[in-house]
Amino acid sequence: MEELEEGRRSRIDFSKLRRVGEAGCEVVPVVLQDADSGAVLYVGYANELALRETLRTGRAVLWSTSRDELWRKGETSGDVLELVDVRVNCEQNSLLYRVRPKGEGVCHTRDPATGRRRPGCYYRRVLGDDLEFF
């Protein structure tokens, strides 16, 4: 877990979508973006139910492909993502949730420098032939 999230070596899981597909999940990828800063926070997945619940409640709701259930972001942690709007792409096979984070941080990891949860999940750069992270 630590190495996956804090390490410098690539262990990118290229089997992720194949497993999602093999499980028969009817989902599209959802980009979660901070509507104010423009930062891309993370990528989740939504089925039609999750999309409808997002629009109905005004908060980001996703479909957990690992637990195979609705994932109301922040329900337990308090890190709710208030919805600004939902957008759909030209080909209607992905979504963009523009949100306002209401909690400490969206990522479940903590920045070792501050001890606080990171605001988003893309805190590492990928570089070079070795796909090392910085």
Added chain:
Amino acid sequence: MEELEEGRRSRIDFSKLRRVGEAGCEVVPVVLQDADSGAVLYVGYANELALRETLRTGRAVLWSTSRDELWRKGETSGDVLELVDVRVNCEQNSLLYRVRPKGEGVCHTRDPATGRRRPGCYYRRVLGDDLEFF
């Protein structure tokens, strides 16, 4: 095609990832973001080869899950996406390409008001119980 891209009725393809998975594609989702404006341009897919080619060439390279081949964005259209950097998420199952678009527009659709290609693909909002687009 026109209705899919310009219409107001939802025909969101929730089977997209299942089909990607069933085809055995070893890819992760890639968010393409304009590094200057912060706009989310679209979501593509990359396998390890596409990621390596992106880092090697300094331009966004994806894997076309429909054609099952490398997709060097802009190779035919000239709408190259110059790479600023590649980022990976905490769990190493998605990527973020931060890019600078060099062409007219990233989306293959045109804005009827201007006749020009749209800068990105998320030009429609999803609203309400009917999932109508505006």
